[in-house]
Amino acid sequence: MNLKSPNFKIYLAAIYLIILSTAIFFLFSNFDLADLTSYELIKENGDLITKYKNNNIFFLTLSFLIITILLNLLLTPMLLPTLIIGFIFGKWIGTSILVLGNTLGGFLLYLLAKTFFNDLIQNKFSIKFSKFINFFNKNEVLYFMCFRFMGGGGTPFPIQNVLPVLFNMSAKNYIIATFLGIIPTTFVTASLGSGIEEIIDQNAELSFTSAFQSPEIYLPIIGFFIILIFSFIVKKVFFKS
Numbered sequence: 001m002n003l004k005s006p007n008f009k010i011y012l013a014a015i016y017l018i019i020l021s022t023a024i025f026f027l028f029s030n031f032d033l034a035d036l037t038s039y040e041l042i043k044e045n046g047d048l049i050t051k052y053k054n055n056n057i058f059f060l061t062l063s064f065l066i067i068t069i070l071l072n073l074l075l076t077p078m079l080l081p082t083l084i085i086g087f088i089f090g091k092w093i094g095t096s097i098l099v100l101g102n103t104l105g106g107f108l109l110y111l112l113a114k115t116f117f118n119d120l121i122q123n124k125f126s127i128k129f130s131k132f133i134n135f136f137n138k139n140e141v142l143y144f145m146c147f148r149f150m151g152g153g154g155t156p157f158p159i160q161n162v163l164p165v166l167f168n169m170s171a172k173n174y175i176i177a178t179f180l181g182i183i184p185t186t187f188v189t190a191s192l193g194s195g196i197e198e199i200i201d202q203n204a205e206l207s208f209t210s211a212f213q214s215p216e217i218y219l220p221i222i223g224f225f226i227i228l229i230f231s232f233i234v235k236k237v238f239f240k241s
Contacts, residue, residue, distance in 0.1 A: 053088055065101045072105025075158040086193025094190040103179045106161035113162040121165050133167050141173045148181025
């Protein structure tokens with residue numbers, strides 16, 4: 001089948017919409033979004049979550065890897081899922097799941113966007129942003145990796161995933177730059193999620209006081225500000241106007 005044919009795009013769009021609709025229906029049919037973000041619920045079920053994880057580590061790891069990929073395809077902001085996965089798996093395994101899942105999910109979303117919108121974007125923006133595109137294409141791995149490292153400069157994660165369509169970035173370079181670029185911020189955020197478990201173990205309420213008394217919380221926050229400062233330096237060096 002011709003991957004650029006209208007029929008293929010229709011089939012692909014139908015599959016995507018089915019997955020999206022099914023995921024939304026399942027989420028709202030089985031979960032209360034308020035409960036999913038409730039600290040008290042997490043605290044009350046912390047031991048149960050830990051016990052289930054220890055007894056089903058391979059299944060749970062694979063499940064959350066697939067969930068992370070799907071969340072990317074569904075254009076979901078990843079802050080809350082990152083904190084949850086960091087809480088369940090800890091900072092090391094959690095970071096591994098998230099980096100791999102976000103890389104694969106982001107790449108699949110990029111391919112979808114490129115399949116449907118590449119011609120439109122090239123026609124609308126290629127001339128207008130030609131100088132910036134030429135600059136980016138000189139070393140697209142380095143520049144996109146720096147962009148990822150800076151957290152996209154505040155750009156929402158789903159938009160970060162599809163932005164390289166503008167530059168017609170190669171698949172290999174996209175994967176390399178994304179994988180390496182998201183490691184620092186993912187580790188810091190997953191560490192914050194992991195730190196919540198420390199507060200639960202101490203049977204403390206989640207507050208600014210309890211948070212900043214725990215090195216599991218304040219060290220990742222310090223790390224986050226270090227990344228911001230380093231990102232500012234990288235922006236000045238590599239992205240001069």
